[in-house]
Amino acid sequence: MGQWSSSFVSLACRVALQLGPPGHSLRTFFINKLALNLHDRFQQRGIMSDLDEAIELHRAVLLLRPLDHSERSSSLNNLANSLQDRFLQRGIVSDLDEAIELHRAALSLRPPGHSDRYVSLNNLANRLRDRFLQRGIMSDLDEAIELHRAALLLCPSSHSDRPVSLNHLALSLQDRFRQRGIMSDLDEAIELHRAALLLLPSGHSTRSVSLNHLALSLQDRFRHRGIMSDLDEAIELNRAALLLLPPGHSARSSSLNHLALSLQDRFRQRGVQSDYDEAFSSYSQLSHLSHPASRTDLSAAKSWAASAYVLDHPSVLLAYQVALKFLDQRVAFLSSSCRHFDVISEAVSSLATDAFSCSVRRDELTTAVELLEQGRSVFWTRLARFRTPLDELSGSGDIGTALAEEFKRSSFCLRSAFHQYTEDRSLRIQQLTMQWDDVITRIRMLPDFSRFLLPPLFSDLQKAAEHGPVIIVNASQYGCDALIVRNAEDPVHVPLDITQAEVFEFSSDFHALSERFGSSDNQLKLVGMLRKLWNDVVDPVVQVLRESNVCPGSRIWWCPTAEFTLLPLHAAGPYERKKKNMSDIYISSYTPTLTTLIRARQQISRDASSQHFVAIGQGNPVNGRELKCVAPELAAVAEHVTPVVSFTSLEDASATVENALDALDHNQWLHLACHGMPNQREPFDSSFAMRDGPLMIKDIIRSNWQNSQFAFLSACHTTVGDEKSPDESIHLAAAMQFCGFRSVIGSMWSVEDEVARQIVSAFYGNLIDDSKRLDCTRAAVALHKAVKSLRKKIPLEQQIVFVHIGV
Structure with missing residues (x-):
């Protein structure tokens, strides 16, 4: 019903705006109402165009409310909140930066004595802490702490928000303690958490949160000072929090993890077996999670696996299986954005490789393969295991189309619910989980979709x-x-x-x-x-x-x-x-x-006569050094390929980003000769240098190429990926493969211009045999023969620079 009323209000506002010309006294009211309604609808449905439009409308309202307007501070906050939501979805840091500046502007319009100054102080402090967690800039955290102190002064002991304000300041102080190690910050955080807890009597909806916060800060102090009474109190607080978090509660996993870690600390100090047993009994409850895993659920399962391995507990393999199951669930309802790649890759770290090693050491070799496959290349897995089946589901008929849309909507709502911290959050997650499970069950009842979202055996x-x-x-x-x-x-x-x-x-x-x-x-x-x-x-x-x-x-x-x-x-x-x-x-x-x-082998290969080959060469890119052998290299490709397949060439001025993407839509075979530009810190910005700028991985992954066969990437560093997450394979060659090319040749380091020409010529000479047909499954052998024929002519590092990926 909410969605229908939201759509009705939006329609009514649009009609009113059409009837009310610029300058009409109510025009600003209706623009603002439409913006708020679209933001609300985005939070319900997850359609990014609603949020984008809401942001533009909030900007329009702001232009209509000058500095002396009584509602300008509200408009600043509305725009800032919408930008914050877009940052959470897309990870564009400039949105967060702008939100912070808007909150600063709103605060300046709410001087001491203003009734909403407390709100603006908290908004700005929270966004600065978000940016600190994103970038690690200490000045942001220091400022957030001072703003939280100022907000706390506006919250007397009788104020309903005082516990929240106490906790915000305490958490920021804990962050600073972890960075600088100043014990006074941690001591103050503990006292603030105690003060918050006193204001939250038994039965209060957020008492469990305060119990956990205080327990965690006491555990931190124990680890730095070794005072056992701090650890004993932390354990009792964690137990008390768990009593308030029944099975199915969204915060239960975090409490189980904190309790287990504290019990392990005490076991190491005193050697009491019951602490060891209770720690792993707590962990084992994670295997009964009744909702799709959140980030904290995954973190708790990782902690279980690591602890079980270090302490040689028999649950270690189960722990890794649960952790990778949680990872699968996280990947399933996250969008394929760069921000979510960062979140997942950071959370996963060495999870899959450690699970593999653990399984091998227990002689569970088939399990080792399954677990490794679950936990690697999660971004590409998101595309391959989830986007592709959803496309297939949408194309399977009206029922499939409806179920695909329902799945996307349910996934977004779940994702949003995990980011919300309202009193009914846990109940909301339980309700959405039932809907999510129901749509998955119905999808799996369709022919060919019985293992939808399930990892491969x-x-x-x-x-x-x-x-x-x-x-x-x-x-x-x-x-x-x-x-x-x-x-x-x-x-x-x-x-x-x-x-x-x-x-x-x-x-x-x-x-x-x-x-x-x-x-x-x-x-x-x-x-x-x-x-x-x-x-x-x-x-x-x-x-x-x-x-x-x-x-x-x-x-x-x-x-x-x-x-x-x-x-x-x-x-x-x-x-x-x-x-x-x-x-x-x-x-x-x-x-x-x-x-x-496997997927590359399953793709249907059409007869060569119906295929098309494009060679793209860019020897004079914008802001790049000249590659003198690009033209001769493309000529060598044309000489070998033209007799057997429809051939097109794009060179120099024609080799632009737009033309390259268009060519890839219409050709199944690709030869690309240009500069390769790896970006190991921002791997989605790795690119091929075209005449007018970079053709980036994030451009490539938006494509949906049909029946792509082979790509020879005659460029430098095309298999160089993210330096922090090598298992994610976020590099140019992998992007081409995961976006449809069955067979790809790429480079591990710099390629000499003239050497590339020689290898390319020899390669295509070996690829096209007496049958006069192109077959991408012969690429590895053709490369092998080409390099072998040139061993005496080129240096060793250039003999081994090219690698074959795929069928």
């Missing part, structure tokens, strides 16, 4: 090895391992005699070396590093492959994790006379995940 993942073994190479704090996945047999475990710390150091050294390739000294260092990679990682795998009768010359697929993703496994070898290197034994390809490889 090993029996399905095993299909990735249909055309050759897939070797998972994993680095974890618990150890490093390889696991060989085969099509019709159980996985084979290959222990690796190297630690995660050593892999990290090795990958850092290799990256530093790759920045200096060119001199003879660096050639010798490169050979030394490739030998170490062979001895520590690749040779043990090759020995098992040989024992498993994988024939020399066969294709294999590497699926590396963590820092292994940064190393050229395909190029390892002894580099000694009469001894074979990896490239002399097997033909290597890579895949970010098993599911990616």
